[in-house]
Amino acid sequence: MSTPIDFYFDFSSPYGYLASRKIDELAAKHGRSVNWRPVLLGVIFKTTGGAPLTQIPLKGDYSKRDFARSARFHGVTEFSMPSPFPIASQAPARIILWAKAEDPNRVPRIAHAFYQAYFVDNRDISNPDTAANVAAEAGIERAAARSAVDDPAIKDALKREVEAAVAAGVFGSPFVIVDGEPFWGIDRFDQVDRWLATGGF
């Protein structure tokens, strides 16, 4: 494995969810590993002036249609628009950062479980207890996961992680950086694929 691909995402992001179902295979195809980096779009939007897609006039209705259609297009058969939406994603993001510090190999499994819980099973993972339950179902010690959500050191680590993402130019979800080259959106995965195959174009 050479340099990992940086995969930034928000657990409340539908396109982030779709990308999460594609990123492992895409990276593996090119002999790359994936660094799963949860971010908080709500914080990032304070820098960019962005807003949740579904709340923007015209774009809101379109995006709800496009989420489901893009899921079908990309062969992600499991997708349902959750309610409430969007949600604050601090709880799952903190559990990921805590788990990554302990053992990064566990991270993809837990991240997939969080996305599955929210976008397939409509469980509100913004709730720390629910997030801890989902982590436990993914094989993580529940009490430790639950504690991570309120751990000041983990809170601070997530804050720094989001700041680092903004400093790296990340403004949306999903956002992939390959050897310094930034790609926004699952609709750039075709370009990511070619970039990885050719080293740039």
Added chain:
Amino acid sequence: MSTPIDFYFDFSSPYGYLASRKIDELAAKHGRSVNWRPVLLGVIFKTTGGAPLTQIPLKGDYSKRDFARSARFHGVTEFSMPSPFPIASQAPARIILWAKAEDPNRVPRIAHAFYQAYFVDNRDISNPDTAANVAAEAGIERAAARSAVDDPAIKDALKREVEAAVAAGVFGSPFVIVDGEPFWGIDRFDQVDRWLATGGF
């Protein structure tokens, strides 16, 4: 030819330009014609609260990089970021509407000429005289094209056209509607292609 594809675009939109280089072939592949429908993003953004991509923090730098990279990805070898950017696109849009009323078959040729002038030759087509020159080079009577820019009936037709686009849910450029199904962005052309091939998915 069955029902035309509605192709909405702003002459100041880089992704609209890239799409303009792809839409004829895409439609022809599926036996469809294209209805070229110029719109004014500046007017539409009053409804959606949108802003020119290049002026948004973080997204601005990314988008300039992505315009050029997407041009290479889509095999559009002619592309250079013009200055000034963005521009008001009333002049070329009005000439298109006038030309369409006279003879719709001329429209693609003139539209390609406008996009070529701005995104390849860096000519400021917001200027009515420049726009009329470009139209003349595309085989249109110059004086008539120049008059169309200031014609109150054509001005009103463009206003109604933009209102109709907003009413149809159009909020960006390019924007394609196929048999009632909306697709935003050149990065949805892969979905448009499948939709045309399958009648929906």
